[in-house]
Amino acid sequence: ATGNVSDGKQLYVACQACHGAKGEGIKAMNAPSLVNQSPWYLKRQMLAFKEGRRGTHPKDVYGQQMVAIATTIADEAAVDALVAYIDSLPNRAPEATVAGNIKKGEDYYSMVCGSCHGPNAEGNKLLDSPALAGVDDWYLVRQFELFRKGIRGADDKYGRQMVMMAPALPTDEDVRNVVSYIQTLAE
Structure with a gap:
């Protein structure tokens, strides 16, 4: 994050x-x-909202x-400041609220998700894949x-990658299993 943290703190209000x-x-x-x-x-998503590449599906x-x-954020420098401030905040492990079979989720994650999002769901910038752990x-x-429904990913090339991958987890149970496994990777 390259923005001014104190400016970002003011914008974060x-x-x-x-x-x-x-x-x-x-x-x-x-x-x-x-x-x-x-x-x-975070920067890519804020700019996508601001520029109309995300959140436009009815x-x-x-x-x-x-x-x-996002449209109220003045410019890219303001986005950088917001991101710098958010990056300065302490990480926290989220509360697990989704129940699933962790072992099945681990198997699915290893076969389907890990090659892009990383073996520990840490994300991979080179593949434009965000962190999922945490x-x-x-x-x-x-x-x-x-x-899965094409509501997200319709307007941006990164989202379209996930629209194409969505059938790899065909059921709601599969999704819950994978997400339950991902939560075990959060620190």
């Missing part, structure tokens, strides 16, 4: 109502944790909410469902 004072996320607001995520990915209600907020499990389930 608009984010904390949904994402929490420490970036911990607020499930009741449908806002995931922002900590535990790679700065490059059925992406939560994405549309982010578009409305991301709220309820959020991962919801995003996978949005990819």
Whole structure:
């Protein structure tokens, strides 16, 4: 993260109502944790919301909410400042809320997900694959469902990669199993 942390802290005031004072996320607001995520990915997503490459599908209600907020961010320097501030916040292991078969999830993850997202779900910038470990499990389930339905990924090339991969986890149970395994990797 290359932005000015103190500027980012001031800008973050608009984010904390949904994402929490420490970036911990607020499930009741449908806002995931922002900590535990790679700065490059946070920047890419904020710019995608701001530039209309994410959250534009009529059925992406939560994405549309982010578009409305992201368009108020002045420019890329402000995005960099926000990302720098979020990156300065302490990481936290999210609470597990999704139940699944961890062993089956590990098998699926190793076969389907790990080659892009990393063996420990740490993400891989070279493959444009974000970290999954440490991301709220309820959020991962919801995003996978949005990819599966083509609601997320319709407007950006990175999302289209996941739309194409979604059939690799054909059932809701498979998704819960993989997400339950990913939660065991969170620190």
